[in-house]
Amino acid sequence: MSIEIEHDFAAEADQVWAIVGVPDRVDWVPGIEGCIYDGEVRRFNLPGAGQLAERIVQLDDEARFISYSVIESTPPLDAHLASIQVVATDAGCRMVWRTEVEPAAVATFIEQSMQLALKQIQHILEGN
DSSP: OEEEEEEEESSOHHHHHHHHTOTTOOTTSTTOOEEEEOSSEEEEEETTTEEEEEEEEEEETTTTEEEEEEEEOSSOOSEEEEEEEEEEETTEEEEEEEEEEESGGGHHHHHHHHHHHHHHHHHHHTTO
16 A cells, blocks of 8 residues: 655755654654664654564665665554655755555554654644
């Protein structure tokens, strides 16, 4: 199942990238209390839901692009690959977030989580 969200921010691309492009930064992801990142895999603590681990597949600061894949979750996923790219625009920047996930039954939950994360990024940018 494919999910794609494009969201415009009235902020510079580097400001948004400083939030989403740092693998162990989690203040923009609702429901996560902590992260351990070993340079390849980041492990999240999700109170009430257990652990989640993602492998960073690609991290390109110059292109403002990160891709990652869930490798451990409860319940386990059949497949997962996501990417975020932040692109400068005349009015600020656009964040393009794509996720491929199976089983399709979890897609609605993941898309809702992505939308909540976008709101949290906006709050961080506003200094809230």
